[in-house]
Amino acid sequence: MPMLEDPSVKYDAFPPIHLPNRQWPSKVLKKAPRWLSTDLRDGNQSLPDPMTFEEKKAYFHKLVDIGYKEIEVAFPSASQVDFDFTRYAVENAPEDVTIQVLSQCREELIRRTVESLKGAHSATVHLYLATSDCFRNVVFGLSQEESKQVAVKMTKLVRELTKNDPSQSATNWHYEFSPETFSDTNPDYVLEVCEAVKAAWEPSVENPIIFNLPATVEMSTPNVYADQIEYFATHISEREKVCISLHPHNDRGCAVAASELGQLAGADRIEGCLFGNGERTGNVDLVTLGLNLYSQGISPKIDFLDLNSIIDIVERCNKIRVPERAPYGGSLVVCAFSxxxxxxxxxxxxxxxxxxxxxxxxxxxxxxxxxxxxxxxxxxxxxxxxxxxxxxxxxxxxxxxxxxxxxxxxxxxxxxxxxxxxxxxxxxxxxxxxxxxxxxxxxxxYVGSETPYAYELVDYSVTSAKAGVRSISVDLRIEGQAKTIAGAGNGPISAFSNAVEKDLGISIDVKHYHEHSLGEDSNSKAATYIGAVLKDGLTVWGVGIHEDVSQASFLSLISILNNLHYKK
The missing domain is CATH 1.10.287.1400 (Helix Hairpins)
Known part of the structure; x- marks a missing residue:
């Protein structure tokens, strides 16, 4: 049988970024990023069964309730359903929540998109255009210059329809541009496009332009992605007027690491979904990123205290189960079997x-x-x-x-x-x-049962016969028959043991005794544990619980008698 060719020969290694003085490896995370939930847009489009309108409403309100201030809700030009839900979000969002929507760089789609946001308190229009050679050549057939001109032209259109339109002045308008497939694009070309887009939008320090630098397809190790982010962050002009946003996908299973290293490299904002829903292997998991910050003493500014309720709505609306081993959210991750x-x-x-x-x-x-x-x-x-x-x-x-x-x-x-x-x-x-x-x-x-056991304690009395010696009389019920036994010893337990051996013929040599209260007040019950060694060397344990410590001890001995009776 002929040997099959090694599949690895079909692939090229991802080229590293020339960044000899990289700074991100020596930095540490000190604060939470700005968060953008894209569950209702990127997450929803990836579902085998997209959310219903009612499910999207429930999901939206949950995102608001737990603290997300930027939410990408729809692709309003794609369908009437998406348009209608954008209107719902605009009309029901608190004033401090920014509604974000997505559009391709096409005039008719942009006009419809801006129309969906009319009357919003705060809104972000998000345009994307693939910039990698692979997408430009294979999908769109555009040169680098042609792609850049499309990005600039459509950015000017968004500006004309939003912040330059006096009738839209009641809305706080934001603009996000994504050089889609950023992680597979020449970094200098990304800078060229983004500089042109920034000049067309004219951002301010108070209202910076958002440049989303997505790992549309995760193609490299997280350190390479961090290098790409740092290169952009240190070469883009007017950095104070730019918010760098990351949208990592999880094709290589490294989206969380890539996001965290990307923040070290200069990113200000993270886009993702609760528990990582998204195309292919998913978007970055916002729950994992947020709770990773908790473990470092940093507040994520998101309320995860009732994580089970978040899991419930994600599973109900996405119709996808959160895996048992998913970080933090999985049902097995905080438990131990070993x-x-x-x-x-x-x-x-x-x-x-x-x-x-x-x-x-x-x-x-x-x-x-x-x-x-x-x-x-x-x-x-x-x-x-x-x-x-x-x-x-x-x-x-x-x-x-x-x-x-x-x-x-x-x-x-x-x-x-x-x-x-x-x-x-x-x-x-x-x-x-x-x-x-x-x-x-x-x-x-043999404790706590309503069903009578073979040995039951009915009553007892302890007296002091002489100094250092206690006598005891114990009323028992043995398999339903009354019997009284008596004995003596240097304490109540030894006297009880002596009565058992003398009258019942059972030798109980108490070697272990422990007790503690079951509460903190004077009316609390006491728990006693007695380990007795038998003639054959085996140790049998008994447990007793009662308001009176002495009676709890006697019940421990009764527990031992029942143990011996039922295991004969």
Whole structure:
């Protein structure tokens, strides 16, 4: 069989930018960029089933509610539906929200586009024209000079219809121009076109022109894109009158990195979609970019505290599921199944809680294993953090019991309970829910059930026979039959154990005892945990919960008796 040719021979390496004194590698992000959501335009056009009018309305209001101030809503010249929705956005946008629309560089389309924005408080007209050799030669058949003249002519038309038209003076007009396929265009030609467009528009420092420098198709590593951005930013004239906007696509899976490096290189604004919806592999993910800033101590100026509600509307309107492993938004990204991960997270939460208590405030810096940001900052509860399956360890299941039942299990009991958890998970073949783990704990240690167990504590009395010796009389119900046992010891627990051995013939040698309160007031219940060593050397654990600490201890011993009875 003939050997197939290596497909790589069809492709050329992307040429680097000559930028010997690049500055972006030594810079750090210090503030959030201006954001543009293009979910309703670029995102919507990429959906197999575009949003309905009602879905677009719901999505628009969600974007406004969480804080986006610039929203690209439609391609109003493309259809009556897009035109009508632009009118809806114009009529319903708060005064501090800028409505942006897109158009090709064609006169009739531009006129229709500007018409859709009539009466807006603040509006951006966005024109695009492909500038790369590939698109100019293959798609449009235009020379470099011809393309530049089209861009200038259409920019002048937008100016004539907007900021130069006295009847449009009530609107704060902005202009954005995209040299489409920027990342595949000679950087000097991009500058030539943009300088000509800027001269035609005549921006000001107060109202700069927006130059969108898109990775229309992601074709290089993020560092090359950053070089392209820095080259543009340091060579365009009147930089103070220019807003550099980035619109990275994700063809190589590097859109987030490209956006962040592009900001270091001089970009002022990022365009993208919630969770990265868009053509092919998508636009850059605005949620990931925003929450990455959180983890660096920078506010994204967008409210992600109720991330689940954002996920809900994106999935409902896009009809595309947010993947379980999507950064931040995925249902699995803040949870751990691995035992070692769970143990580290549990210890991290304990340490963080101790630091908060010691400091007396909530300004302790977040430093937890495996969790770059606090899940509660995106509306996730502890239930989403640790999830239990057959790969989980003792720390995870103990964390679930602590958070759901308030029981802080001692380490040896954690080990004991984890065996029951693993057996149950292996039998089920799926992860165990928090509710299932709590029921399993109650069944394993015979606590909290309304159904009578084999051994029940009815009543008891403790007396001091002589100095250092306690006597106890215990009324039990054993498989429904009443029985009284009696014993003595140097304390209530040892006296109870002595009564069990003397009258029931069961030897219980208490080796582990732990207790804690289940609350902070005087009426709180106490939880006790007793580990007893049997004659064969095995350790059996019991758990007791009661308002009275002594009775809670006796219930732990009853728990041990039930454990022995049912596992004979």
């Amino acid at each position: 035992g070692s991960h769970q143990d580290a997270i549990k210890k991290g939460f304990n340490n963080y809680s101790n630091q908060l208590a010691e400091s007396g405030n909530k300004n302790v810096k977040w430093k937890l294993p495996y969790l770059p940001i606090d899940p509660t900052d995106i509306g996730r509860t502890y239930e989403a953090i640790i999830r239990i399956n057959s790969q989980s360890g003792k720390g995870g299941s103990a964390w679930v019991i602590l958070k759901n039942m308030g029981l802080d299990l001692p380490r040896p009991l954690q080990v004991d309970y984890s065996k029951a958890v693993q057996a149950q998970a292996e039998e089920k073949g799926l992860e165990l829910t928090n509710a299932e783990l709590c029921v399993l704990f109650e069944k394993t240690y």
